[in-house]
Amino acid sequence: MLTRMRLNGVKDNIATHTAILKGLCIVGKADEAVKHLQDIVNLGMKPDVEAYGVVFNEYCKMQKPDGAMSILREMRMRGLKPSVSSFNRLLKVLVENGDLERAIFLLKKMHQMGCSPNFFSYNTVICSLCKMRGRMGEVEELVGDMLRNGHGLDTVLYSCVIMGYCENGNVNMAIQAFCGALDNNYIISLESFSILVKELCAKGMVLEAERIFEDMCNRCTVVDVDSYRSVLERRVLDISSDPSSNRQVIKMNRMES
Numbered sequence: 001m002l003t004r005m006r007l008n009g010v011k012d013n014i015a016t017h018t019a020i021l022k023g024l025c026i027v028g029k030a031d032e033a034v035k036h037l038q039d040i041v042n043l044g045m046k047p048d049v050e051a052y053g054v055v056f057n058e059y060c061k062m063q064k065p066d067g068a069m070s071i072l073r074e075m076r077m078r079g080l081k082p083s084v085s086s087f088n089r090l091l092k093v094l095v096e097n098g099d100l101e102r103a104i105f106l107l108k109k110m111h112q113m114g115c116s117p118n119f120f121s122y123n124t125v126i127c128s129l130c131k132m133r134g135r136m137g138e139v140e141e142l143v144g145d146m147l148r149n150g151h152g153l154d155t156v157l158y159s160c161v162i163m164g165y166c167e168n169g170n171v172n173m174a175i176q177a178f179c180g181a182l183d184n185n186y187i188i189s190l191e192s193f194s195i196l197v198k199e200l201c202a203k204g205m206v207l208e209a210e211r212i213f214e215d216m217c218n219r220c221t222v223v224d225v226d227s228y229r230s231v232l233e234r235r236v237l238d239i240s241s242d243p244s245s246n247r248q249v250i251k252m253n254r255m256e257s
Helices: 002-007 014-026 030-042 049-061 065-077 084-096 100-109 119-130 136-148 155-167 171-183 190-202 206-219 225-240
Strands: none
Touching: 014 030, 014 049, 030 049, 049 065, 049 084, 065 084, 084 100, 084 119, 100 119, 100 136, 119 136, 119 155, 136 155, 155 171, 155 190, 171 190, 171 206, 190 206, 190 225, 206 225
């Protein structure tokens, strides 16, 4: 291809080669794009972040994290700094491929590779970790890093953390996370609220389940309050109708939305 370019008088510069790389990827010739990138490197040219990014993004689209990782290593070797969006794409691919360990490793190495993780970097890994038993210690470590780097949790992330604690049977930490969400004026998802209330009721903490609902309604604007109330009532009813249960049963306090 390089020979044809020169014979046709095409300018042999990085901008031209970047356009060629994009064209090859658009028509589905990713392997040729990778070869072309290597060819221009072998000729002593110095691809920039954009040129490497074209091939990197194509590897991610093809769900080939090993190829994308090799591009990151080469960029680092040449003193180039990938964008945070590039790291986020790779983190997403690693998580989707079930390679959470490498995703965690990459997230922790981002600073050394010249890029600061942003909210989405942490969100991708933390939400995946929350779905695994016995990993909440790592979640707490990453949340701590996230906060120190100036990124707060949002509704989705609070919901993931609460479900993670419930999955691991740590209802006290789940309540702490719930209170943290309220402190920041966030309403957790209906799914995570249901899981938290179920866990509380299962541990005989029905009064606490009602208290957090009331606290949520008093401190934040709950758009779909009836749905949250319905979840609470259903969970309490499940406990009260269980003849084998010695747990406390309460009469629900109706609240106006």
